[in-house]
Each structure stands twice: as structure tokens, then as C-alpha cells.
Amino acid sequence: MPEKKVGRPRGFDREQALNAAVTVFWEKGYDGTSMRDLTDAMGINSPSLYSVFGDKQQLFMAAIDHYSQNFGKSPISAFNDETDIKKAIIAFLETGITEDDSTPEHPKGCFISSCVPTSAGHVEGATEKLQHIIKGADSLFAARFEEEKSRGSLPADFPSEERARLMFDLRQGHVLRARADLPSARIEADLESRANMILSY
Amino acid sequence: MPEKKVGRPRGFDREQALNAAVTVFWEKGYDGTSMRDLTDAMGINSPSLYSVFGDKQQLFMAAIDHYSQNFGKSPISAFNDETDIKKAIIAFLETGITEDDSTPEHPKGCFISSCVPTSAGHVEGATEKLQHIIKGADSLFAARFEEEKSRGSLPADFPSEERARLMFDLRQGHVLRARADLPSARIEADLESRANMILSY
DNA sequence: CCAATTATGTAACGATCGTTATCAAATAAA
């Protein structure tokens, strides 16, 4: 698997360093994070950071992608793993809420929803990343609803796209509450009712 | 109304300067905004800023309050102004969406929802401001639902607090979409359905 | 062993950061 042969071998793990960068950006946002913060957390010097990740902005983009494919993916995975559609919806929302304040070593809320929007419009690429993620979620949920329809577990005229957006939008409220350090207990109690609502027709 | 008598009179309008500060923070967030950005936009020098607003962090807090009582208030006002509860819900969501990308001189999305969460946890006071605003919205909506119940326009066992949270959470999805510069047309088409959902029982 | 190549660590670059000292300008009170 390691392709490189010539030259001094790299002394750190790229993915591990990227993980550390995610955590820092997640905590302080793009502009609140300094190169010093990053190199400290990643355990490397800035020349190494620049040679591997480009610059701060490119590292931020890489952090968004990395988060999306790891922490950010688990609510989606929980959704996909449930065969029953109602359970899938609850699993998505529930996993999200749990993730929002899971380990004390991670900041509250979702990195994408809590930190990236601030950068949209003045940090290059941020808006595009957001759009891609939102559209991805919308169409993933909508596709699942369509699948359920073709399977007969949802009525033929169920408004898949509208309810997909609804699911995603609800989640954003949960994220904001978590980021604000408000208790998730009351929201979790709402989940059953909310899933019913998303599916009602 | 002007109380001051002695000394050189102030050469700028406090509220006007605060408005300019809001716009800059709204665009770039707390850490992305420099003192230079602020003094340029506000049309004053930094010593004036410090004497009137304290420091950058205190100005940020003042900006949050000012936004809440102006731009941020209009969806709430639209809600309060409607006597019919369903129309009130639609007015709240619709006014919010319209406000999210109204004038080109204002950044997209809601300042509070788009920019303040990034600062929660590492800018003093941000978390508390968010908590206060969220709780305020929750209880405003819940109180209105309770009022409707006592008037008989909602069933006696209508879950006011849960639906209040639901309304607020939905709004957060709209804000994220607007900040990501996604079209609001499809979301606006959902409003009727969403209002029905919030009121359904 | 000797190039060639790649990564690391140090240290520095100019620029900008948030904040404040200093002094001149403008007003009210005496």
C-alpha cells in the first residue's frame, strides 16, 4: 500500500493529523483557528502542514470532507441501517443528537452546521461545500422515501422531497440547541412524535 | 432626550454605528471580523469604539442584542401580528425566509443562527446569548399555543411546548439553506404543509 | 559510499491583530 520509495519517510499519519485539525476547526471555526492552534493539535510543524495539505483554507476544505465521511456520517449510516422507515428516521435524529454532545473531547453540535455557515461567503469553497452536503442529504432521504413507496410501505403520493427537506431542517434545530449547550432530553422525547409527523399523510 | 451637557459632543450616532457593526459580524463572524473592518464600516476610530462599546467582545454582544431587536424580530412580529394561528405560523416562517436573503446589502441567513454558534464555547457570552434566544422563542410560541387552547382554537391536549420547539427547529433548516445560497422557492412551497403539520393532532 | 529526493525543525518574513497612550478639538460651566 505505501507507494513512496525515495526520500525521507513522513513522520506522521495524514489521517490522524486531519482528525486533529477537524477538532480544532470544530471548536473555534475557520477564522478563530490559528496556524499555531493547528500545528499544536496536529503535532507537526507548519512546513509539513503546507506540504501535505496546501494552506489553511485547503486544510479547512479537507477537514469538512473528512468530518462528513466520519463523525458526520453516522446519523446517515444509522438511517441507512434501519429497514423500517420510521425506525430509520428516529435513528437518524437520535444518532445525530447523541453525536452532538457525545465525547467531551469533541465540541458540541455538528461541525458542518455550527461552524461552516459562518465562513460561507467569505472563505472560498465554504458555500459550495454546504450546498453539496445539503443537496446530498435531501436526495438521500428522498430516494429512500421513493424506495419505500415502490415497496408499498408509503402511499404512492407521499411527498418524498418535501419530507426529505423536513427531516434535514429539523436536524438543524437540534444542532443549534446542542451547540448552545441546551439539554437534549426534551428533544429526544419529541422524536417519536416527529417521526410520525414526517411520515403522516 | 440628549442628557450630556459638558464636553465635546459625540460626532456619530451610536445606533447607526451598531447597525454597521452588526452587518460586518453577520458577514464574517466574530473572529473573521477585524477591528479595522469594524471601524471602517462604522465610520469611527478605534478609541471611539472602545469608549462607547467597550471592546470587540462587548461590541459583539451588543450586536447580537441589536440584531435580535431589529432584523431578528420581524419573523416574531409577523407571528404575533396574525390572529389566526395557522396564518401566524406561516407568517413566521415566510417572513424569516424573506428576511434571510432580502436586501443585497445584508449577508444571507440569520446572523444569530449562522454566525453566533461558531463562537459558542470560545467567545465569552455567546453560549448564554444563544440559550436566551432559543428559550425565548420556545416559550413565546408555547405561550401562544396555550392561549389558542384556552380560546378553543386548539384541542385541550395540544402539545404546545413540543410544537413550539418544532417550529423553531424548522426555521433553523431554512436559515442554513439561505446561508448556503440555496433557492428558497422550494421551501416556501412547503410552508402550507408544514404549518398543517405543526398544528395537526 | 555517493548522489538524488523528500521530510523535518528552526527561524524568520512582512502584515495585521486588538488595544491604548497621547494630544488636539469642541463643548459647558465658571
Next chain:
DNA sequence: TTTATTTGATAACGATCGTTACATAATTGG
């Protein structure tokens, strides 16, 4: 007109910003 008081503008403070030159270390291919 003087004195007291407050605001204005200029300029500077040390610190930190993101980024990069440069020399050294560690590896592979000859």
C-alpha cells in the same frame, strides 16, 4: 476668557497572524 470635561484623530504598542527560506535529517537508487 479661562477651566473642566469629553470626543476626535494619529500613531504606536507588543503580540500574533499566515506563510516561506533554509539548512539538516532520513530514506532509496545507483
